[in-house]
Amino acid sequence: MAKVLVVTSGKGGVGKTTSTAALGAALAQTGQNVVVVDFDVGLRNLDLVMGAERRVVFDLINVIQGDAKLSQALIRDKRIETLSILPASQTRDKDALTAEGVASVMAQLREKFDWVICDSPAGIERGAQLAMHHADHAIVVTNPEVSSVRDSDRIIGMLDSTTKKAQDGGKIEKHLLLTRYDPARAARGEMLRIEDVLEILSIPLLGIIPESEEVLRASNLGAPVTLSSPDSPPARAYAEAARRLEGEKLEVTVPVERKGLLARLFKGKS
Amino acid sequence: MSLFGSFFGRNNKTSAPVARDRLQILLAHERTGNGNESDLLNKLQAEILEVIKRHIAVDQDKVQVKLDRGNSVSMLEIDIEVPQQMRPSGQP
Numbered sequence: 124m125a126k127v128l129v130v131t132s133g134k135g136g137v138g139k140t141t142s143t144a145a146l147g148a149a150l151a152q153t154g155q156n157v158v159v160v161d162f163d164v165g166l167r168n169l170d171l172v173m174g175a176e177r178r179v180v181f182d183l184i185n186v187i188q189g190d191a192k193l194s195q196a197l198i199r200d201k202r203i204e205t206l207s208i209l210p211a212s213q214t215r216d217k218d219a220l221t222a223e224g225v226a227s228v229m230a231q232l233r234e235k236f237d238w239v240i241c242d243s244p245a246g247i248e249r250g251a252q253l254a255m256h257h258a259d260h261a262i263v264v265t266n267p268e269v270s271s272v273r274d275s276d277r278i279i280g281m282l283d284s285t286t287k288k289a290q291d292g293g294k295i296e297k298h299l300l301l302t303r304y305d306p307a308r309a310a311r312g313e314m315l316r317i318e319d320v321l322e323i324l325s326i327p328l329l330g331i332i333p334e335s336e337e338v339l340r341a342s343n344l345g346a347p348v349t350l351s352s353p354d355s356p357p358a359r360a361y362a363e364a365a366r367r368l369e370g371e372k373l374e375v376t377v378p379v380e381r382k383g384l385l386a387r388l389f390k391g392k393s
Numbered sequence: 394m395s396l397f398g399s400f401f402g403r404n405n406k407t408s409a410p411v412a413r414d415r416l417q418i419l420l421a422h423e424r425t426g427n428g429n430e431s432d433l434l435n436k437l438q439a440e441i442l443e444v445i446k447r448h449i450a451v452d453q454d455k456v457q458v459k460l461d462r463g464n465s466v467s468m469l470e471i472d473i474e475v476p477q478q479m480r481p482s483g484q485p
Contacts, residue, residue, distance in 0.1 A: 276420050313407070
């Protein structure tokens with residue numbers, strides 16, 4: 124039975140697409156069948172971050188409208204055999220995303236894959252609601268920044284009220300993924316602490332992704348960061364988050380400030 | 394100077410605790426507001442009408458209270474229709 128995951132956030136630009144690509148690749152690397160689905164109709168980007176932008180022929184809307192079969196729209200990743208992407212449409216009317224159409228596509232994907240990871244558009248509009256509707260598990264991507272935390276709170280409220288799981292009387296599993304965390308600034312009291320964000324939002328932590336140049340480099344190259352530089356701190360953090368998704372009990376690594384030897388010596392003396 | 398500098402300087406720099414406190418207050422407010430919004434509006438409408446009625450005779454149905462909750466700004470809109478020949482009740 125496939126597990127359907129939605130990667131969501133209230134505020135835009137917090138790293139949903141990056142996280143979808145990185146987690147999707149990390150899960151697929153363990154041999155599981157993974158599909159990443161772009162729900163951001165009108166502003167598609169997942170194909171670009173995954174480096175599949177020139178291979179898109181049919182998209183989610185084509186499948187929903189019956190212009191293409193699901194198998195025609197799925198793009199197999201060139202690096203990992205068990206990873207596929209279902210791209211979003213850029214040009215079509217986003218109202219073409221119907222609730223029935225989405226339900227039918229999700230049912231088909233559930234049969235084909237072990238993991239269905241949906242990259243949601245930001246916000247609380249219809250597109251975001253459709254993306255989260257069929258999910259069993261939600262990853263709320265948040266930056267340690269006031270507007271991002273506030274909007275995440277609203278998204279958590281929505282997950283608990285409008286998803287199919289919630290309407291059927293169940294409870295959707297929710298996890299927080301804290302991205303762009305800068306340990307040096309947090310240590311100086313310039314950035315919300317992890318404990319504060321967790322206390323305010325009160326959902327369990329899936330991982331902390333440190334702020335890193337590698338994330339931009341990866342998207343420049345069109346490769347999930349877990350593939351382009353697997354030893355970098357963000358890639359390691361994503362890989363650990365993926366293992367937690369698979370049920371492994373793994374202590375969350377809190378990124379620490381990486382100081383030069385000199386700085387450390389000086390700190391030791393003062 | 395160095396003592397004062399470090400003492401006050403540090404206080405200026407630690408903006409994160411301020412962020413935490415602001416968020417906690419804001420979210421506590423927003424979370425309670427979401428559940429019984431219509432109740433709040435009904436109460437507001439009744440009380441506003443009561444105050445207005447002390448001075449002007451207005452129809453119960455001619456008062457509209459609306460709350461637009463946006464992402465960053467919420468707007469409370471109160472629409473009261475006053476009959477043309479009405480005068481403030483205190484004057485002759």
